[in-house]
Amino acid sequence: MTVYHFIGIKGSGMSALAQILSDMQFDVQGSDVEKVFFTQKPLEKKGIPLLPFKKENIRENQTIIASPAYNEENEEIREANDQNIKVHQYPTFLGEFIQQFTSIAVTGSHGKTSTTGLMAHVLQDAKPTSYLIGDGTGKGEKESEYFVFEACEYRRHFLHYNPDYAIMTNIDFDHPDYFKDVNDVFQAFQEMAMQVNKAIIACGDDEYLQKLNAQVPVLYYGLNEDNDFYAKDIKTDEEGTHFDVYVRSSFYGNFTIPGYGTHNVMNALAVIALCHYEQVELEVVQKQLNTFEGVKRRFSEKEFGSQVLIDDYAHHPTEISATIESAKQKYPNKEVVAIFQPHTFTRTKTFLDEFAESLKLADRVYLCDIFSSAREQSGDLTIDDLIERVPGSELIKEETIQHLLKHENAVLLFMGAGDVQKFQAAYEQSVEKEGA
Structure with a gap:
């Protein structure tokens, strides 16, 4: 029986497709880097084997699906090519799969x-x-x-x-x-x-x-x-x-x-x-x-004492405006505090003024350092360029996160596509330590 082997299985689309094939009773496994991603939890729940990248993972009886993030520099893709096993790119495979x-x-x-x-x-x-x-x-x-x-x-x-x-x-x-x-x-x-x-x-x-x-x-x-x-x-x-x-x-x-x-x-x-x-x-x-309860990282709410903590993927000015609007409509009697981590220097530079305008819709704004990939050059841009454009905003770090405590009756919106969740986690931990 064919085994579906996913190279880069922890990617969000790859993880979802692996779950689908597993639900349909196919044999599924995959490989990826050792780092833990939230996308691997549902894979582990379904008992899908997660392996480290190794050329030995590649065998003849496999249908291989590769994430677009990987190319021939990846040892498994090289091995598949050496064995003349076809490597299906994720978008190509999905395009054929949906036809049924x-x-x-x-x-x-x-x-x-x-x-x-x-x-x-x-x-x-x-x-x-x-x-x-x-x-x-x-x-x-x-x-x-x-x-x-x-x-x-x-x-x-x-x-x-x-x-x-x-x-x-x-x-x-x-x-x-x-x-x-x-x-x-x-x-x-x-x-x-x-x-x-x-x-x-x-x-x-x-x-x-x-x-x-x-x-x-x-x-x-x-x-x-x-x-x-x-x-x-x-x-x-x-x-x-x-x-x-x-x-x-x-x-x-x-x-x-x-x-x-x-x-x-x-x-x-x-x-x-x-x-x-x-x-x-x-x-x-x-x-x-x-009865729709929403999807992950889209206005995900948590009550936290007198505050409401919201985790949201918003990383574009239009999305930030929409998220702040939702918070104000749902909690008209609470202060809306935005904690925003810009995602990539390119996007931040392109939309600098638009980011400032959308963030001004919040009652108070804290900004985290710009999240970027190792490949991206910062040029001459820093988070200070955005802070200057948002009156009353200030830089916040994991070490200074307890500043948010002063917003007692507030909605804290943690927004961004990078790792802004670490700031929410640090805040929750600092409050729990104080209360201990």
């Missing part, structure tokens, strides 16, 4: 992970559904009809896929180390649109997505009433956000989601539109939207 299902690619500059998780949560109550989420979560159903997956635009990886449906949440300039400008990003999405087989569900409130050309129907959703699907009468209370949905000006139904902020309403509209197109029953969609 009704596939739904979820893409966009922001909101991919949350929308993928929400779509999977709703659909699995209607039909057997497998899904792959960019936070490292994967679930396989042996008799799946649907396959919902996050399709990333970075380096145009999503052009490996020809899905039945594509959900496009928005287009924004990000990944400045790869894309030249927002028009370059749009061009990538335009190429993706031409590869979709059945229909595209796109945010009509996004000026770029309105310009899409496609060979399949494009259904638009948003808050604007000229969209095919739109939300009206949006209200919030302690239970979440309530809104009415109209389909081409006809009332369709009332929905409640546990989340807050306009972006969460938009994500829900995308799911409602696809489910309507696929004729999923209204009651199923209403029930499932109301």
